[in-house]
Amino acid sequence: ETGVTQTPRHLVMGMTNKKSLKCEQHLGHNAMYWYKQSAKKPLELMFVYNFKEQTENNSVPSRFSPECPNSSHLFLHLHTLQPEDSALYLCASSLGTGYYEQYFGPGTRLTVT
Amino acid sequence: GENVEQHPSTLSVQEGDSAVIKCTYSDSASNYFPWYKQELGKRPQLIIDIRSNVGEKKDQRIAVTLNKTAKHFSLHITETQPEDSAVYFCAASRDSGNTPLVFGKGTRLSVIA
Numbered sequence: 120e121t122g123v124t125q126t127p128r129h130l131v132m133g134m135t136n137k138k139s140l141k142c143e144q145h146l147g148h149n150a151m152y153w154y155k156q157s158a159k160k161p162l163e164l165m166f167v168y169n170f171k172e173q174t175e176n177n178s179v180p181s182r183f184s185p186e187c188p189n190s191s192h193l194f195l196h197l198h199t200l201q202p203e204d205s206a207l208y209l210c211a212s213s214l215g216t217g218y219y220e221q222y223f224g225p226g227t228r229l230t231v232t
Numbered sequence: 233g234e235n236v237e238q239h240p241s242t243l244s245v246q247e248g249d250s251a252v253i254k255c256t257y258s259d260s261a262s263n264y265f266p267w268y269k270q271e272l273g274k275r276p277q278l279i280i281d282i283r284s285n286v287g288e289k290k291d292q293r294i295a296v297t298l299n300k301t302a303k304h305f306s307l308h309i310t311e312t313q314p315e316d317s318a319v320y321f322c323a324a325s326r327d328s329g330n331t332p333l334v335f336g337k338g339t340r341l342s343v344i345a
Contacts, residue, residue, distance in 0.1 A: 152332065161338040162276070162321055175332055209275065218264035218283070218327035223275035 122146045123224035125210050131230045132200065140195040140227050142210030150213045151193040152221065153185060157206040168193060169216050200231045234259040236324050238336030245312050246344050253339045255322035256304040262324040265298060265305045266333070271318045279320075280307070283327070312343045 123144045132138050144151065153165040167175035168187040182204075184196040193210055207226045213219040235258040245251045257265075266281035282289045282296045282305065289296050293312075298305040305324075309316055319340050323333040 161319065162335040164332060164335070167332045216332050217325050218281075220266070220278045220281075221268075221276075221333065223277070225275055 123210060123212055123222050125208075125224040125227050127227060128225065129228045129230075131232060132197070133232055134200060134202070136200075137196070137198040139197065140208055140210075140229075142193040142195075142212075142224055144191055144193075144210075144212040144222070144224075146212060146222060148212040148214050148222070149190050150216050150219070151187060151190070152211040152213075153193065153195050154209040154211065154223075155206050156209055156226070162209075166195075167216065174216065197229075200229075202231050205229055205231045234262055234324055234331075234334040236322060236334050236336040238322050238339060240339060241337065242340045242342070244342045244344060247312060247314060249312055251309045251312055251316070251341055251343075253307045253320055253322070253341070254304060255306070255324075255336050256302075257324040257334075258303070259324070259326070260300075260303065261326050264325050264327050265296070266323050267294075267296060267307050268321045268323065268335075269318045270321065270338075276321060309341075312341075314343050314345050317341060317343045 126141045150169045155163045165179045166185045186194040209226045210224040211221040213221045238255045263284035268276040269279045270276040293310050295308045319338045321338045322336040325333045
């Protein structure tokens with residue numbers, strides 16, 4: 120269960136704050152993903168990176184800004200969030216996109232006050 | 233793009249009974265169909281998958297069936313046990329190009345002892 124790690128595990132932030140979520144994978148994978156998990160949309164894909172290139176932006180508001188400096192690290196920069204952005208943010212990685220198994224991290228529970 | 237519908241959203245069964253979860257997909261080019269299980273407070277994990285060149289796949293008490301003509305696939309769990317209680321997600325994708333998995337909205341399965 121340590122193949123994909125996420126920090127922090129819990130985050131409380133105000134609407135005017137700027138914070139970042141970090142994801143790291145130790146599996147030698149080439150694709151990394153950000154998902155938002157909430158009661159309304161249980162597994163909502165946000166961004167996909169394949170070989171450090173963003174290949175999918177699922178109409179995510181610009182207050183969420185991803186960064187993938189290398190195939191092992193993925194960040195999600197947050198600024199001026201809204202209370203409805205409170206959710207569990209899951210990172211995942213896979214050897215490639217398409218038919219490869221995705222390995223999920225434990226998630227960051229975000230609360231926007 | 234692909235759209236995956238999953239039913240039912242919640243399912244309760246008595247221990248020892250069978251459980252069936254059904255999904256439909258829209259993209260006839262999709263050919264990879266995995267199922268993920270997410271236990272309470274844990275990350276989603278792959279439990280079984282099927283590719284379009286087979287109609288059924290079994291792994292102990294779980295099986296998945298695929299009907300490409302009708303564009304639907306199902307998860308079957310036999311002899312259910314309390315530890316089967318979880319949220320199950322179906323997904324679909326193509327195995328070529330940068331097409332990520334599209335997940336269904338999940339089914340919360342409760343196995344009553």
